[in-house]
Amino acid sequence: MHRLLLIDDDEALAGPLTQYLARFDFQLEAVTRPSAAVARLGAERFDALILDGMLPEMDGFEFCKRLRAGAAPWRDIPVLMLTARGDLTDRVVGLELGADDYLPKPFEPRELAARLQTILRRTRLAPAAAPAAAQPAGRLCFEGLEIDTARREVRCANGFVELTGTEYELLLLLAREPGRVFSRDDILNRLRGQEAELFTRAVDILVSRLRRKLEPLEALKTLRNAGYCFALPARSA
Incomplete structure (x- = not known):
């Protein structure tokens, strides 16, 4: 219960x-x-x-x-x-x-x-989702950023990054498939687990919040009229 x-x-x-x-x-x-x-x-x-x-x-x-x-x-x-x-x-x-x-x-x-x-x-x-290919189990490692999927922790050069649950899920969604472009509707559907029935502006707000918390890293890339993708290169653990 x-x-x-x-x-x-x-x-x-x-x-x-x-x-x-x-x-x-x-x-x-x-x-x-x-x-x-x-x-x-x-x-x-x-x-x-x-x-x-x-x-x-x-x-x-x-x-x-x-x-x-x-x-x-x-x-x-x-x-x-x-x-x-x-x-x-x-x-x-x-x-x-x-x-x-x-x-x-x-x-x-x-x-x-x-x-x-x-x-x-x-x-x-969310924590049980499969890790990205060529990454150590339980971790996603990129230049300047590490995501511990088992502990739901995000760390950059300045220390731990404090994220809300939704911000973390958005980051994890994009980081599991670097370079893949997710449309706003794709993101809403994936995060909410149902058909998007809100406004796509909600995704822009979440991305903006997440970007501010990850600064100065340029982890999230905007593709005009297409959506967003994760842009950091992978690194060895």
């Missing part, structure tokens, strides 16, 4: 959602304030967060930003954000701050369950 923490000031939402998600082997617990969420995260383990965009004390976007900048294991917990509207701005901001997915309110509980299953499946299966 997966444990979820709902952070939403709508107290009427928790009860029905708890009952519904139990059908899909989710155990939902709820708090109404970010301060209460911090206390729960410090005392218990959760597999994912459902985070409302509008909250007292601070909004969900600021909470997500602080979560991603904090200490492990909080930093890597999957986050699905709920937004009051389907506005492009809300979606972009949430993804830029490190959310793994979003869902506009009002939403269908079945879609929420499906998105949670996708996020958790992606996190669970």
Whole structure:
């Protein structure tokens, strides 16, 4: 059973959602304030967060930003954000701050369950993927960059690179097939495990975030009107 923490000031939402998600082997617990969420995260383990965009004390976007900048294991917990509207701005901001997915309110509980299953499946299966050809088992080694797929760690000359779960999955997807061009739709389909139904701008945001964290390495190459590829040459371990 997966444990979820709902952070939403709508107290009427928790009860029905708890009952519904139990059908899909989710155990939902709820708090109404970010301060209460911090206390729960410090005392218990959760597999994912459902985070409302509008909250007292601070909004969900600021909470997500602080979560991603904090200490492990909080930093890597999957986050699905709920937004009051389907506005492009809300979606972009949430993804830029490190959310793994979003869902506009009002939403269908079945879609929420499906998105949670996708996020958790992606996190669970990623380390077991086959290593790239001619690389040592469990590691992908390039000039200036090393990816430890067993530990889900990324290291460059300056030390470890702190990535969100989605950023790591994007880097791993591209690095397993250096030089291969992935279109934006390809990336969305591969990362989400379902047909892309968001906007392709989401990929541009993820690539931009990842590039900033990998600087000064020029690991990701943009091919105009085509997509992205991994551009670092391989090296011997």
